[in-house]
Amino acid sequence: MNPAILVAAMAVTTALLRFIPFIAFRKNTPKYITYLGKVLPPAMIGLLVVFCLKDTSVTAYPFGIPELIAAVIVIGAQIWKRNAILSILAGTVVYMVLIQMVF
Amino acid sequence: MKKETIKQAFYKTIPVMAGYIVLGIGFGILLRNAGYGVLWAASMSLFIYAGSMQYVGVGLLTGGASVITTIITTIMVNARHLFYSISMVDKYKDAGKYKPYMIFALTDETYTLLCDGKAPEGTDPNLYRFLVSMFDQCYWVTGSIIGSIIGGVLPFSTMGIEFSMTALFIASFTEQWLTTKDHIPAMTGLLSTLLCLVVFGSENFLIPAMLLITLILTLLRKREEGETV
Numbered sequence: 419m420n421p422a423i424l425v426a427a428m429a430v431t432t433a434l435l436r437f438i439p440f441i442a443f444r445k446n447t448p449k450y451i452t453y454l455g456k457v458l459p460p461a462m463i464g465l466l467v468v469f470c471l472k473d474t475s476v477t478a479y480p481f482g483i484p485e486l487i488a489a490v491i492v493i494g495a496q497i498w499k500r501n502a503i504l505s506i507l508a509g510t511v512v513y514m515v516l517i518q519m520v521f
Numbered sequence: 522m523k524k525e526t527i528k529q530a531f532y533k534t535i536p537v538m539a540g541y542i543v544l545g546i547g548f549g550i551l552l553r554n555a556g557y558g559v560l561w562a563a564s565m566s567l568f569i570y571a572g573s574m575q576y577v578g579v580g581l582l583t584g585g586a587s588v589i590t591t592i593i594t595t596i597m598v599n600a601r602h603l604f605y606s607i608s609m610v611d612k613y614k615d616a617g618k619y620k621p622y623m624i625f626a627l628t629d630e631t632y633t634l635l636c637d638g639k640a641p642e643g644t645d646p647n648l649y650r651f652l653v654s655m656f657d658q659c660y661w662v663t664g665s666i667i668g669s670i671i672g673g674v675l676p677f678s679t680m681g682i683e684f685s686m687t688a689l690f691i692a693s694f695t696e697q698w699l700t701t702k703d704h705i706p707a708m709t710g711l712l713s714t715l716l717c718l719v720v721f722g723s724e725n726f727l728i729p730a731m732l733l734i735t736l737i738l739t740l741l742r743k744r745e746e747g748e749t750v
Contacts, residue, residue: 439606459636464710470687514681
């Protein structure tokens with residue numbers, strides 16, 4: 419298949435998924451959708467956390483320990499300073515050091 | 522106000538910058554090694570603009586997938602974008618001329634930056650959201666082009682830098698937890714997805730997880746309404 423057509427198919431399908439709800443509810447938003455708009459964000463971020471860690475094995479070395487340590491650092495830093503940039507930087511640096519030098 | 526809006530929008534996207542540039546580089550390298558050069562990398566990052574889908578897309582291109590397979594795979598990988606859009610319908614209502622681009626550019630990370638709602642004080646909220654979306658895509662496109670041009674590994678080890686995206690989601694999850702009293706939606710998202718990962722495996726858990734989350738949140742709403750009647 420012509421690769422340009424495949425790229426176009428991916429682009430159009432992705433855009434459709436993003437646009438359909440806006441088109442479907444463009445006039446007035448049903449109460450149910452307003453409700454979902456309120457409760458979905460925390461739920462979807464919870465989903466994304468798991469999605470990012472899906473390939474972390476807890477049964478084989480290093481048993482997800484680097485991820486666990488780095489995650490605890492991100493959570494701790496966020497509770498302490500409430501600054502996302504700082505939390506992300508701290509967690510990422512620790513994670514990189516752990517997987518490159520320790521584990 | 523415009524200057525303040527640009528400043529605040531840029532500041533908000535800093536956590537995404539490193540991750541998008543490095544993951545973009547990874548994508549550019551992968552695509553180049555598959556035989557598709559810089560124009561392909563730039564076009565895919567400009568027009569598809571969905572990180573994990575573009576990685577999957579490299580496989581579709583080299584594997585000679587059919588159009589139908591490509592469309593079905595895209596729906597499987599990107600179905601979550603339906604949910605992002607559903608939860609932004611109200612927020613983006615009055616975005617006017619910025620709205621089409623903001624909808625197009627609603628990636629995992631941009632959604633995470635913008636779903637908490639309020640734009641900073643002293644900014645134009647619509648321009649702010651538009652710029653956050655645009656800065657993020659700039660990082661992604663830049664990374665893709667760099668990766669495609671260098672076509673090989675970086676001179677220093679970036680192994681593990683992809684954790685910055687995970688860290689972004691964990692930090693947002695924590696922040697949301699600290700600012701809300703009702704933790705049921707957050708726990709629903711986390712535990713439903715975990716359950717589906719265990720039951721369906723890492724290849725097939727996303728769609729069941731989204732269905733389960735929607736089901737539980739819908740049932741919880743009925744219960745809430747039942748209590749108030």
